[in-house]
Amino acid sequence: MENKQSNIQDVTDRYIYEVTKRLPLSQRKDIEQELRTLIEDMLADRAETPTQADIDAVLSALGNPSDLAGKYADKKSYLIGPAYYNTYLLILKIVLPSVALGITVAMLVSLFTVAPAGIWEPISNYFATIFSALFQAFAWVTIGFALADRYNMKTTPDTQAKWKPRDLPPIPQKKAIIPKSQPIAGMVFTILVIILFNSVPHLLGIYSVDTTTTIIPFFNLTVLHNMLPLLNVIFCLGLLRELLKLIIGKYNLQLAIPDMILNAAALALTFAVFSNTGIWNADLVNSLSLLGDFTVPSGFDLTYYLNIATRVILGLATFGFVVDSITTLAKAIRYNK
């Protein structure tokens, strides 16, 4: 008899331990006592001298300890609930691209302070850094919202103003919607340009293929290197512009105005960069003639032609930025009566 009793006691103890260990400390003692009495009652109900089979049946009826603990716990079985989920997604959509952008800019700046050994090292470095940075940002935002949900803090968008039908924004016309592919392509292209100018500017030049391939760069590499911070800012403004187009997604004034400002800033900086005619490779013509591809006609004034080149580039840049600004603004006005 004693063995059977201690066996039953043992199983009961184990069960109660399994349930209560999953519960908050403050509730444990109370629930433990409650369950003990309940199990005793259920056993007594079944038989005067309960057997192993009886205790098994009783505990089976009570169910899996983790399920029972779950029922005692406050019902939340999600990380971020419906009240916060949409805001969470929105914040992610803003934070992750911003982080990617920030890391990109940071990497670029650091690239020009330490000359890279080749193209692959900085590129793989970049991807590794951006990958881990994005993961961290994701983790922090998620944790932040999980905590907010747990401690039930009110986030402004969801709970403040009650939604009214008048608040509904008008449906953007089909033509007013910017297909996502456009800004994404723009961003990818800009990032490639950034990498090009920062890591391998010497690839931009005149190619001469003979027994060996020689490249005569268009730019004076030292001056270009010094100009890099400015150039990178210009590129980042371009990135930012495309990012805005991506997030806002349709042509409206909210997009058109920042778009114009960014374009104006980028244009001003482009002028600043190219006002320094030293950016061009002054040895361009000489190097070419040395290669034997070319004989310099007498009286050839390289500076004259470089000035023309500068004006052409500045003209193209102005044209590009102005056209973008005007079309964005025009579409914003037209599709937002």
Next chain:
Amino acid sequence: MNQSQEITDGLLLELRRGTITLSVMSQLSVPTYGYLLVQSLEEKGLSVEANTLYPLLRRLEKQNLLSSEWETSGAKPRKYYVLTLLGQEVYQQLCVEWKRMIKGMDTLMQSK
């Protein structure tokens, strides 16, 4: 017909879940302990499993609808629950609404 039985069982479960709190509250005008409640509900045809009832009683207490007291004088210590004043108020209101719902249901089921 297995499928219809499954669906029916599922919907019935949902239906019963909705009525458990009311049925429990109806028995707590006098202090009662958990297991006794399980048995009496069973006798009256509304069986509630112990592993559902006990957490429910705890939750209702947290909402101030019930108050509890440990009775240590007997052979085993027992936790007795009873409706608070707030609990009684809420219960009365629920009963009124319940009767209204029953009437409405009856009408719905009779009409085409």
